[in-house]
Amino acid sequence: MTGPNSPGLLRRIAAAVERVYRSDHGVVVFAREVLSSALVVAVVGLLLFGVSGLWPPLVAVESGSMQPHIQKGDLVFVTEEHRFSPDSAYGDTGVVTYRVGERADYRTFHEYGDVVVYERDGRSRTTPVIHRARFWVNDGENWYDEADARYVEGARNCSELTYCPAPHAGFITKGDHNGYYDQADGISSPVRPSWVRGTAELRLPWLGRIRLLFSGATLSASTPV
Missing domain, CATH: 2.10.109.10 (Umud Fragment, subunit A)
Structure with a gap:
């Protein structure tokens, strides 16, 4: 079976994500840290908004x-x-x-x-x-x-x-x-x-x-x- 949801395609995407996650290349490490930091900030911001009811809180x-x-x-x-x-x-x-x-x-x-x-x-x-x-x-x-x-x-x-x-x-x-x-x-x-x-x-x-x-x-x- 082929298509956007085929098992083979999903496995390739998962493998690519894992390679990026495990890579020690400087640019990849930097981008990974920026994205993870942005995710943490976004989660904290959403939690504060949920408690506050205001934006910005x-x-x-x-x-x-x-x-x-x-x-x-x-x-x-x-x-x-x-x-x-x-x-x-x-x-x-x-x-x-x-x-x-x-x-x-x-x-x-x-x-x-x-x-x-x-x-x-x-x-x-x-x-x-x-x-x-x-x-x-x-x-x-x-x-x-x-x-x-x-x-x-x-x-x-x-x-x-x-x-x-x-x-x-x-x-x-x-x-x-x-x-x-x-x-x-x-x-x-x-x-x-x-x-x-x-x-x-x-x-x-x-x-x-x-x-x-x-x-x-x-x-x-x-x-x-």
């Missing part, structure tokens, strides 16, 4: 705004925000704020509430920000009275505070190391749930430096890997 942190809990150069594993959200998450957002975390004793990265990766003002082409969700504001809300006076950049009332009253509902966010809320510092308006890419779950110290080295990044908050 890793971001390299480019600034020190989350120190000391997340350092510049860390690699952070991010999951879809509803993936492991607790009952204390706000509404159906999948995100626990700092304020709610205090009451529920829910912590991530040594502080209350979730650390979120979000798009500034919903702009997908900008480098995402990785900061902590502090509290929720409703559309049109005067959130000055809810804010911690230390983080409003010297504003004495709502009219002196950026994005107050709130132009829309969303999260007020802040880097753990930053002196002001993102919304007081002009980084972003209140973060709509649709702008949230995911929540940070795990940091891998220093592994993001390789990504930053090749990208030349120095200022932004996080870079997908």
